[in-house]
């Protein structure tokens with residue numbers, strides 16, 4: 369089974385506040401109901417950026433782009449986007465494994 373990022377299309381249920389009729393200052397004392405906060409409907413969180421060092425891509429998984437998410441899985445980068453102390457060794461192993469995959 370392949371993992372697909374099927375994001376369910378969420379339809380924001382924006383309850384439109386009924387605009388009170390312009391009654392004017394002396395419009396019979398009909399006060400509009402308590403005003404709701406101005407359009408505070410589902411604010412979509414800004415898409416985060418990849419935490420990878422110097423990476424300008426958008427994060428797709430666990431705050432990493434797919435490339436750096438691989439790094440993260442391989443332990444090449446911590447979840448904070450930092451390199452582990454033995455990064456060089458790990459990166460070396462990682463690139464070797466990648467090279468192997470390509471030739472396989």
Ligand SMILES: [Zn+2]
Pocket residue numbers: 418419420423424425432433434435436
């Ligand atoms: Zn990245």
